[in-house]
Amino acid sequence: xxxxxxxxxxxxxxxxxxxxxxxxxxxxxxxxxxxxxxxxxxxxxxxxxxxxxxxxxxxxxxxxxxxxxxxxxxxxxxxxxxxxxxxxxxxxxxxxxxxxxxxxxxxxxxxxxxxxxxxxxxxxxxxxxxxxxxxxxxxxxxxxxxxxxxxxxxxxxxxxxxxxxxxxxxxxxxxxxxxxxxxxxxxxxxxxxxxxxxxxxxxxxxxxxxxxxxxxxxxxxxxxxxxxxxxxxxxxxxxxxxxxxxxxxxxxxxxxxxxxxxxxxxxxxxxxxxxxxxxxxxxxxxxxxxxxxxxxxxxxxxxxxxxxxxxxxxxxxxxxxxxx
Amino acid sequence: xxxxxxxxxxxxxxxxxxxxxxxxxxxxxxxxxxxxxxxxxxxxxxxxxxxxxxxxxxxxxxxxxxxxxxxxxxxxxxxxxxxxxxxxxxxxxxxxxxxxxxxxxxxxxxxxxxxxxxxxxxxxxxxxxxxxxxxxxxxxxxxxxxxxxxxxxxxxxxxxxxxxxxxxxxxxxxxxxxxxxxxxxxxxxxxxxxxxxxxxxxxxxxxxxxxxxxxxxxxxxxxxxxxxxxxxxxxxxxxxxxxxxxxxxxxxxxxxxxxxxxxxxxxxxxxxxxxxxxxxxxxxxxxxxxxxxx
Numbered sequence: 001x002x003x004x005x006x007x008x009x010x011x012x013x014x015x016x017x018x019x020x021x022x023x024x025x026x027x028x029x030x031x032x033x034x035x036x037x038x039x040x041x042x043x044x045x046x047x048x049x050x051x052x053x054x055x056x057x058x059x060x061x062x063x064x065x066x067x068x069x070x071x072x073x074x075x076x077x078x079x080x081x082x083x084x085x086x087x088x089x090x091x092x093x094x095x096x097x098x099x100x101x102x103x104x105x106x107x108x109x110x111x112x113x114x115x116x117x118x119x120x121x122x123x124x125x126x127x128x129x130x131x132x133x134x135x136x137x138x139x140x141x142x143x144x145x146x147x148x149x150x151x152x153x154x155x156x157x158x159x160x161x162x163x164x165x166x167x168x169x170x171x172x173x174x175x176x177x178x179x180x181x182x183x184x185x186x187x188x189x190x191x192x193x194x195x196x197x198x199x200x201x202x203x204x205x206x207x208x209x210x211x212x213x214x215x216x217x218x219x220x221x222x223x224x225x226x227x228x229x230x231x232x233x234x235x236x237x238x239x240x241x242x243x244x245x246x247x248x249x250x251x252x253x254x255x256x257x258x259x260x261x262x263x264x265x266x267x268x269x270x271x272x273x274x275x276x277x278x279x280x281x282x283x284x285x286x287x288x289x290x291x292x293x294x295x296x297x298x299x300x301x302x303x304x305x306x307x308x309x310x311x312x313x314x315x316x317x318x319x320x321x322x323x324x
Numbered sequence: 325x326x327x328x329x330x331x332x333x334x335x336x337x338x339x340x341x342x343x344x345x346x347x348x349x350x351x352x353x354x355x356x357x358x359x360x361x362x363x364x365x366x367x368x369x370x371x372x373x374x375x376x377x378x379x380x381x382x383x384x385x386x387x388x389x390x391x392x393x394x395x396x397x398x399x400x401x402x403x404x405x406x407x408x409x410x411x412x413x414x415x416x417x418x419x420x421x422x423x424x425x426x427x428x429x430x431x432x433x434x435x436x437x438x439x440x441x442x443x444x445x446x447x448x449x450x451x452x453x454x455x456x457x458x459x460x461x462x463x464x465x466x467x468x469x470x471x472x473x474x475x476x477x478x479x480x481x482x483x484x485x486x487x488x489x490x491x492x493x494x495x496x497x498x499x500x501x502x503x504x505x506x507x508x509x510x511x512x513x514x515x516x517x518x519x520x521x522x523x524x525x526x527x528x529x530x531x532x533x534x535x536x537x538x539x540x541x542x543x544x545x546x547x548x549x550x551x552x553x554x555x556x557x558x559x560x561x562x563x564x565x566x567x568x569x570x571x572x573x574x575x576x577x578x579x580x581x582x583x584x585x586x587x588x589x590x591x592x593x594x595x596x597x598x599x600x601x602x603x604x605x606x607x608x609x610x611x612x613x614x615x616x617x618x
Contacts, residue, residue, distance in 0.1 A: 073511045074491050089492055166516045170531045208524050211532070212369055213516035214480035218490050225481070234373040247524045254370035255378070262364035264333040273523050289561050292600050295337040305362040308385060308431050315427035316378040 005031040013096040034084025054106035065158030070096035075160040075219035098163035117179040126194040152185040154222040161216035173205040177216035177226035184229040208247020262303030328390035329357035332404040339553035341597025345582035366407035383411035384435040391439040402552035405443040406477025449495045454502040462590035464504025467613040471508040471540035472496035475552030503588035510543040512536035517558035533558045534570030547577040547608035577605040
């Protein structure tokens, strides 16, 4: 072993659909300096040990977004993840393809689900044809308008967020973090004229399926913070359409719920979300839980200083004006 | 130590057993819980979706109550911890701060930003310290394999939560080991429990919960433990639904974090309200080998 190198065991996911009955993990051991990027290790495996290893990469500089994969169960760019810290924590480096997208071969996935959702949000400016942008001249934005873009344009479409997303894993209808962050980018663009339409269209089977688990924000190599922009979209969607979806009804219902006692009234919340008739479907499970936890039917204790809370609501959440 | 106790809504209602166990643990370790009947709900992440600034103001009021008393806050719920802490972070934005201040000042409430919010997990592992926890163990949970389940808002976003590594935390496992249990390593421990869409799309929520339980089970867990009563609802109260979605028998006992610690401190299942769980916990407790036999 050369000086300053360590022995690094890689357990690499290998699978050729149609040829292999099931995936397997192949062990390759390399002597590498601790600061070596995992991508460098994988390329060394491919060049020196096993030319059949399938992987996708290009720039090696965390710009192109091609080499996203699962490294010790985390969604990461292989080019900017070093072997040293992974080895220290796990004693080995388990490399797997991204999740939530079908495997084509080894570490290469079919990204069509990811791009399909991206295309669905119509990721292009929708301008007002009556007010064309002045040819050859810049359109000015205020610093406050620009501030709202500070994160989303950094996205390199690597799909690390999509790979990390538990909603995308379970729900093929969920657009995924990247598509929603991109949608936000157009919704807040002052040149775009389809804000309302975009916010209305994304709600059924879209926006409200986000679990706000922040796994996407953690996975993102460019700090785009999709989960926080999805939160912004939710508030904007309620402002545009009111509480019309189960998700928005639950959020608004929760907000209204505190007005009585300052603490959550579980029964009242169920009613606000589902409506009286919708509650019928909840009865079976409700009784099951109630038998062990009778408090779910009880009114909560009213907090002291409820008047303060009422005044905070009056100041920051005034009742919405009726539609004309 | 003396700390402002922020139990959150569920521990006062349907998750009363969490409050019982917290008091047991704190009594044993000499943590004095100061109660404030004026604390309100943290908004549970839902008010944040509907009105961000309102949510910050509600929590700034909670923070100011403890701050005025010169105490840090103790939470026993990952979501309460997340929401209170997020309010501390987001109020640093001058636009947000001026709106929140304008609502609070007329009420004579001032939030200065000096109060710290700590989850029980942090208090036990950092403030009290594992040696002091260990010293109170009367019945080490030897032989019980436990999968820690952290809950999203305790960990993420890591830069805002100032949490330990969001993807590879270890404090909960360290605590479990300190009370004699064997922590189980599995991917699901840092994943989502599905709770936020339990009402919106139950099928999704239950499937997500079921997968994490299956993962813990596949790695040999006799039980799971969580620092969040919302995760507990998903994993325990709705486990029957989760089992249906993943088409498997789960039978996974799920403890609240302080229940595991209190069990090791010598509390009885009755004192910890274990009979209130939807999934029976006795099989997991039966795994504990009597001291000296291992």
